[in-house]
Amino acid sequence: MTLHAPLAIEATGLVKTYGDTTAVAGIDLAVPPGVVYGVLGPNGAGKTTTIRMLATLIRPDAGSARVLGHDVVTEADAVRAQVSLTGQLASVDEELTGRENLVLLGRLLGLSRAGARARADELLEAFGIAAAAGKLVKHYSGGMRRRLDIAASIVVTPRLMFLDEPTTGLDPRSRNHVWEIARALVAEGTTILLCTQYLEEADQLADGIAVIDRGTVIAEGTPAQLKASVGSGGLRVRLLDAERRPEAAALLERAVGPVTLEADPAGLTAQCPDSARAATGVGELARTGIGIAEFALDQPSLDEVFLALTGHAAEVPPPAATLEEQPS
């Protein structure tokens, strides 16, 4: 333990290799308690391997880490007693019912039989799976499975929770449920380490973000800092009248930022540091009498973050919402 406010996670120089693959090549993390900390990176960046080391499932080959003040190697049991893991696979038992899954966890954590049952019912109710409580999990939808998985991780509320890509493969509605649950956990004082491929998700939930690539941290900061470093998003406008595009471009260039013209003859995008500036731009256009068919403020995608930070593209598709919106 240190004398300062203890960090929830303090990792230095974590390394893990498998044969000639270096999964994690020296990661440092400093996560204060009570926040959501995002670890953002593409497929194969080493997110899961990092989480597995921090959750005491595998030993680091080099480096060390303390979780809630305990060393993950020498005091693994003390770490396990305070954390819980929601892995990349929804790790629930498919051959048991939803309720049995939760009762099992409750019993393993030391609840009485009646206590475990009551706790299971409370969680099933809260997570909106009460109606399917008696069905085998193999018949659950992806969203229900993920919610059950998270419920299983908080049968006893952990002080720290590892969430590994909790919304990959979920529809927007299920994704919002998961985000709600994560926010509720943090509001009650749990620290969350969130691994994700989606900048939007990190932006929505995280107070701090580490971007990792090929097993190392390549950038760190708040979501706002990170987006600023990428040159933020863009104000995308489609005009009613393509003829007036040059005029609109000049105006936005002045009021907002550098403009790129799109393939669509009526479309253009202005790089935009914040939403206030975007609003000014839209207002100016309206005042000048240039008709707007539609406009939107784009978030930068993980792609752009990667391009900006590493000079090479990430090997993941960006989230669907921004898929068609990238000016080339």
Place this chain on the structure above:
Amino acid sequence: MSAATTAPDAADTAAVRRAIASTARPPRPGPLSTALTFGWRGMLKVKHVPEQLMDVTLTPVMFLLMFTYLFGGAIAGSTSAYLDYTLPGLLVMSVLFTTVYAGVSLNTDLTKGVVDRFRSLPIWRPAPLLGSLLGDSVRYVIAGTVIIVVGVLLGYRPDAGVAGAVAALALVVVFSFGLSWVFSVLGLLLRSPNAVMNAGFTGIFPLTFLSNVFVDPATLPGPLQAFVDVNLISILATACRSLMDGTPDVGAIVVSLLVAAGLAAVFLPLTTRLYRSR
């Protein structure tokens, strides 16, 4: 994902908050209670996935019918004489087939991430493995009982009566405890539950046929006979036959028990090591 069983009703934020806020961490359960909880899990699986048990018990029942009525007369002179000879061996076959599922279910847990969840819990580490023995033993007993009951329905009467049958069943179950760790190791090394199943049966199937389960080795050519005589499945089948006939072959029983202990001594520590590091 397809076909949700019910429309996912929304997680209710206020209720989620209440649920999160409401827990204090209870004291840790003891090792025995933890292992028993895993035992309960094993039993639930027997209940929820009876197909698995059906597969392995039906095969020996099929062999029982086929061999007895097709070949029984030719091999032993009459079907009833053959049934007397082969039933204890089929008991062995039936229960040993079931042991493969120890590896199959362990591999399922591994590939679904369930092992990761258990390993991240502050529990007595061997508990998941030891607890699963309880569910396994229920499977063994069911598989063994089914084949004995079918035999009795077809006219088989053990000379040593119910006590002999129970003793034989107990011996096979104890042997299976040892053998199941071999499949557990396979379960932790191979890539998919199917691979474990294939590897398991590829090993156990020929061994069953190259034993004295179906034919008296005295009728076999020399080298084959030598192999059949040292085949563990033969020794175990001989031990069971002797128990059911009421003339216990102490040598075969002791060898069976020693081998079971030996398998457990080698493969149980290997299983726990692999389980910890995967």
